[in-house]
Amino acid sequence: MTKIVEPDKQTNIFRRPSSEYGIWSWITTVDHKKIGIMYGYAAFFFLLIGGLEALFLRIQLAQPDNNFLSAAEYNAMFTMHGTTMVFLAIMPISAAFFNYLLPLQIGARDVAFPRLNALSFWIWTFGGIFLYSTFIFGTAGAPEGGYLAEEVGWLGNAPNGGWFGYQPNAGFKYSPGTAMDYWAIGLQILGISSLVSAFNFIVTILNMRTKGMRFMRMPVFTWMTFAVAFLLAFSLPIIAIALFYVTFDRQFGTTFFLTEGGGDPVLWQHLFWLFGHPEVYILILPAFGIVSEILPTFSRKPLFGYPAIVFAGFGIAFIGFGVWAHHMFASAISPVAQAGFGISTMVIAVPTGVKIFNWLGTIWGGKLNLKTPMLFALGFIGMFVIGGLSGVTHSIVPADTQQTDTYYIVAHFHYVLFGGAMFGIFGGLYYWFPKVWGRMYNETLGQIHFWTMLIGFNLTFGPMHWLGLQGQIRRTWVYAEETNLGFWNLIVSIGAFIIALSILIFMANWMYSKRKGEIAPFDPWDARTIEWTIPSPTPVWNFSKAPEVKSLDDFWHAKYGEDEEGRAVRRESADDLLLQLEEEGLNPEEEIILPNPSYFPFVLSSGLPFIGYAVIYKSIPLALIGVVLLLVGAFGWATEPLEEEFNTAEEEE
Amino acid sequence: MSKKSLFRYRNFSIFSLLFLSACIENAPMDSLSPAGPYARTIDDLFWLTFWIAVGVFFIVQGALVFAVFYFRDMPGKPEPKQIHGNNILELTWTIIPVLILAAIAVPTVRTVFDLAREPENALKVEVIGHQWWFEYKYPDYGITTANVLVIPEDTPVRLEMWSNDVLHNYWVPKLNGKRYLVPGQKTYLNLHADSAEEFWAQCGEYCGLSHSKMRGRVISLSKKDFENWVNNEKLDAQKELPEGSLAAEGQQVYLNAGCTQCHVINGVWDVQGDRIAPNLTHFANRNVLAGASLDNNKENLTKWLANPPEVKPGTFMPNLELSEKEIEALIAYLGTLK
Numbered sequence: 001m002t003k004i005v006e007p008d009k010q011t012n013i014f015r016r017p018s019s020e021y022g023i024w025s026w027i028t029t030v031d032h033k034k035i036g037i038m039y040g041y042a043a044f045f046f047l048l049i050g051g052l053e054a055l056f057l058r059i060q061l062a063q064p065d066n067n068f069l070s071a072a073e074y075n076a077m078f079t080m081h082g083t084t085m086v087f088l089a090i091m092p093i094s095a096a097f098f099n100y101l102l103p104l105q106i107g108a109r110d111v112a113f114p115r116l117n118a119l120s121f122w123i124w125t126f127g128g129i130f131l132y133s134t135f136i137f138g139t140a141g142a143p144e145g146g147y148l149a150e151e152v153g154w155l156g157n158a159p160n161g162g163w164f165g166y167q168p169n170a171g172f173k174y175s176p177g178t179a180m181d182y183w184a185i186g187l188q189i190l191g192i193s194s195l196v197s198a199f200n201f202i203v204t205i206l207n208m209r210t211k212g213m214r215f216m217r218m219p220v221f222t223w224m225t226f227a228v229a230f231l232l233a234f235s236l237p238i239i240a241i242a243l244f245y246v247t248f249d250r251q252f253g254t255t256f257f258l259t260e261g262g263g264d265p266v267l268w269q270h271l272f273w274l275f276g277h278p279e280v281y282i283l284i285l286p287a288f289g290i291v292s293e294i295l296p297t298f299s300r301k302p303l304f305g306y307p308a309i310v311f312a313g314f315g316i317a318f319i320g321f322g323v324w325a326h327h328m329f330a331s332a333i334s335p336v337a338q339a340g341f342g343i344s345t346m347v348i349a350v351p352t353g354v355k356i357f358n359w360l361g362t363i364w365g366g367k368l369n370l371k372t373p374m375l376f377a378l379g380f381i382g383m384f385v386i387g388g389l390s391g392v393t394h395s396i397v398p399a400d401t402q403q404t405d406t407y408y409i410v411a412h413f414h415y416v417l418f419g420g421a422m423f424g425i426f427g428g429l430y431y432w433f434p435k436v437w438g439r440m441y442n443e444t445l446g447q448i449h450f451w452t453m454l455i456g457f458n459l460t461f462g463p464m465h466w467l468g469l470q471g472q473i474r475r476t477w478v479y480a481e482e483t484n485l486g487f488w489n490l491i492v493s494i495g496a497f498i499i500a501l502s503i504l505i506f507m508a509n510w511m512y513s514k515r516k517g518e519i520a521p522f523d524p525w526d527a528r529t530i531e532w533t534i535p536s537p538t539p540v541w542n543f544s545k546a547p548e549v550k551s552l553d554d555f556w557h558a559k560y561g562e563d564e565e566g567r568a569v570r571r572e573s574a575d576d577l578l579l580q581l582e583e584e585g586l587n588p589e590e591e592i593i594l595p596n597p598s599y600f601p602f603v604l605s606s607g608l609p610f611i612g613y614a615v616i617y618k619s620i621p622l623a624l625i626g627v628v629l630l631l632v633g634a635f636g637w638a639t640e641p642l643e644e645e646f647n648t649a650e651e652e653e
Numbered sequence: 654m655s656k657k658s659l660f661r662y663r664n665f666s667i668f669s670l671l672f673l674s675a676c677i678e679n680a681p682m683d684s685l686s687p688a689g690p691y692a693r694t695i696d697d698l699f700w701l702t703f704w705i706a707v708g709v710f711f712i713v714q715g716a717l718v719f720a721v722f723y724f725r726d727m728p729g730k731p732e733p734k735q736i737h738g739n740n741i742l743e744l745t746w747t748i749i750p751v752l753i754l755a756a757i758a759v760p761t762v763r764t765v766f767d768l769a770r771e772p773e774n775a776l777k778v779e780v781i782g783h784q785w786w787f788e789y790k791y792p793d794y795g796i797t798t799a800n801v802l803v804i805p806e807d808t809p810v811r812l813e814m815w816s817n818d819v820l821h822n823y824w825v826p827k828l829n830g831k832r833y834l835v836p837g838q839k840t841y842l843n844l845h846a847d848s849a850e851e852f853w854a855q856c857g858e859y860c861g862l863s864h865s866k867m868r869g870r871v872i873s874l875s876k877k878d879f880e881n882w883v884n885n886e887k888l889d890a891q892k893e894l895p896e897g898s899l900a901a902e903g904q905q906v907y908l909n910a911g912c913t914q915c916h917v918i919n920g921v922w923d924v925q926g927d928r929i930a931p932n933l934t935h936f937a938n939r940n941v942l943a944g945a946s947l948d949n950n951k952e953n954l955t956k957w958l959a960n961p962p963e964v965k966p967g968t969f970m971p972n973l974e975l976s977e978k979e980i981e982a983l984i985a986y987l988g989t990l991k
Contacts, residue, residue, distance in 0.1 A: 399702060406857070
C-alpha cells in the first residue's frame, strides 16, 4: 500500500498500539506466543482454584457425616470444581499449547487470523471472570417451597446444579437464584471463545504450512490440534443451543426441559452428552499429541506407526460423536439403545488401544532418556491404560448400571483426565519449557514433582474405584458411617494433599527456573521437529526465513542418517548445521513484517459479560453498555489500518 | 536394576495389592455382594470383564515397566534401530482387541435384554421419586408407604417408576443396577431377593441439596411375613386413642400444628388424593425416617421434629417451632402408628 488519503486526518485512536513492554503490550498483543503464555498462566490460575475446590471436597469427605461444608457449599464446590477443570483449566491449557506451538510446528509466523486469536483468549478470560463473579453476585438456595436451617454463605452462592447441569434440577424451579444463570451464560461465553479458536486453527493448519509440510509430514501434535479443532467446531454448537434452551427456560418462561410444559428433561441429557463426550476427546487428544512428540524424542526412535497414530486419533474423534448415550445407560433409554451404545463404546476402545500399543512400540528398543518430560509421558501411558480399562468395564451396560453415578466413575475419568490429560500436559510443560523461556527447568525438582504426583494421584484416585464398587455415590455431601467407607475416604483425602504438594513443587521449579535456570540451547533434547531449529526463547518472528521441510521429523533427519543395520548415525554435517541455524535464527536477513497489535479484540470481548449480566438482571442499561462495547470493538476492528500504512504515510509527509 | 525403575515397579505392585486385598466387611451398599439373580447376572458379567481387564493391564503395564527398565539409556548404549512401524504387528494389536471386545459384547447384549424383560408373576410396585425420599405404592393391595420397600423373598418384583420433581436414580446395589426416575415418563426395574434380608437403597443421580440423604431400605420377608405385613398395611390407623394419654395429646399436635397440610394418616384425617410428604399410617413399623437418612428411634425423631432442615437441607418440611413437650407427645403418637 503506498498511498493513503490524508493520513494526517486519521485520528490517533485508530492508530495501532505499539507497546512492546508492560501491560499494554500484553493486552493488545496478537502474537501467538504471548497469547499462548497468557492462556497458560490464566488457565493455571484456574487450575489452582479448581484444585482448592477439590481440597474442600476432600476435607468434607475425609470422614463420615462430616460438617466442614454445608450441603449448599458442597454442591457448589463440586459443580465449580468440574466446570473449572473442564472449561477453565484443561481446555485452555491445551489452547496454550496450540497457540504457542502450532505455528512453530508448521513453520508459520503466526496463526491465520492473529486478531481472532487474541479475541478468543479475551472472550475466554472475560467468560471465566463472568462465571466466577457468581461468588460475589450470585445467589442460590433451596428449591421453591423448601427450607434451609441456615443462610447460604458466599461459598454456596455459586452454581450448584453440577457441571452437567441436569434438568429440571438446574432449572429455575429447583435451582432458584441466579447462580445457575451464571453457569449457563458463562459456559455460553466460553463456548464462543472455543469456536473462534477452532476455526482459526483449522484455517491455520490448512493454509499456513511451510514449504514441503505436507499433511503426512505434520507432527502428531499438530494433527491432534487439527482433530480437536474439528471436534470443537462440531460439538460446541450443540451445547450452545442446549444452553440457550436452559437460559430461555430459566429467564423467559419457555419449557424445553419442563415436563409440565411438554418438555423433556432427558432431551437435555442427550444434548449435553452429544457435546460432552466429544468434549472428553477435546480434553485428551492434545495430551495424545504431546506424548507422541515426547516419546520419540526421548527414545531416539521415530514414532512407531505414525499413520496409524494419526488415523487412530481421527477415528477416536469421529466415533466420539457416536457414544454419547453411554453416559445415560441408567436413564430412560431403551434396551436397543443400550446395546447399540454399549457396542459403539467398545469400538472406540480399538483405536485407543492402537495408540497405546504404538507408543509402546515407540519406546521398545529405544534408548530411553528418562528426563522429566519422558517420565510424565510414560506415567501418562500407565495411568491412561488404567482409565481406558475401567472405561471398557463401563461399556458392559449391565455392569455400568451398577457403576454409574458412583466413585468408580469418578476414579475412571480422573485416570483419563488427570492421569491422562494432565500428565501429558505436565510432560509438555517441561518439554517445551526451554523453548518458551530460553532456560532449563531444574531436573531434580522435576523428578520429585513427577514422583510425588504419581504417588499422590494413585493414592487419591485408586481407592475411589473400590469406594464406588462398595456403593459410594457421586456428588454425595455426606455418607453414613454404617457404609464403612470412612477409611478409604481418609486415604483419598490424604492423597489429594500430596497432589497439592506436588503442584507446589512444580510451581517452585517453574518460577525459579524461569529466572535462574541454566541457559538453554536451542535444541536441548536433540529433538525431531522444526520448532527446535529456532532460538530459545523463540524470537518474535519465529523463523528467520520460512523453513523447507523434506520429510516427517525433518530436523532429526537433517542431523541423523541410518547405517546398514538401521541404527541412527549422526551426520558429519550436523554440527555445522546447528551452528548455522543458531547464527541464522537471531539474524533474519530480510525485514520481517509481523501482524500489528490491536486494542479491539479486548474491547469487543469486554462487552460480552455485560450482555450476560443484562440477561440475568433484565437490565437495559447493562445491555446497552455491552452492545456498545461489542459494536465499537467490531467497528474498530474492521476499520483499523495496518501500522505500515501509517509509516508509509509519515514518510511521505 | 536402577533405583528409579525398581521404585516404579514397587509402586505399582503395592498399589494393586492394597487395592485387591481391601475387603471392607459389612458394606451395606456393596455392589459386589449380589443377593439376587439380577444382581448376580451383572456381577458375573463384571468379573468376566474385570479379569480380562486385569490380564490386559498386566500385559501392557508389564511391557511398559520392562521397556523402561530394559531400554533406558546407559553409558555406552548404541543408538537404537530406527523402526518406523510394522504393519503385521499393528494389524495384530488392532484385531486382537476387536476379538476380545466382540467376545464381551455378546453376553453384554444378551444380558441387557434379559434384564429389561418383565418377569412373569412379578409383584408390582410403583416407585415415585420426591426430593428427597422414595414413595412406594402397591397397586394390587392399595398400599402407600415410604422409605422402606417391603418385598417377599424369592419373588420377582417389577418396579414401575417415575419422579414427582427432578431426576432421581433408584439403586439397590445388592439386587440390581440403577434406573432413573424421570418426571413425565415411566421407567422399569426388576428386583429379586434370594432370601429374607434388609438391603440399603440410595438415589444415585444428583437431585439437589439433600441428594446424599435420599436413601432407602428394601426389606425382603418370608412369604408368610409378607402376607402379614400386607394385611396390616391395609388397615387404617386407630382414630380413637385413650383419653388423657400422651399419644392422644400427640394426635392433637399432629392435627393442629400443620402436619396434615402435607402428610396423610389413613383413617385419622380424611383427605382426597396424595399429599407431598410420606404417608404416615404405619410409620412406627418402618425402621428409618427422613428419607431413610436416620434410624427410627426417639432420639432421631426428636432431632428431626425439632428442626427438619438441619437434618435434610432444603427439605419441604418446615421447622414448626414445636415445644419439647409437643415433640414428646408427637413421638408418642407416632409410636402408635403400627
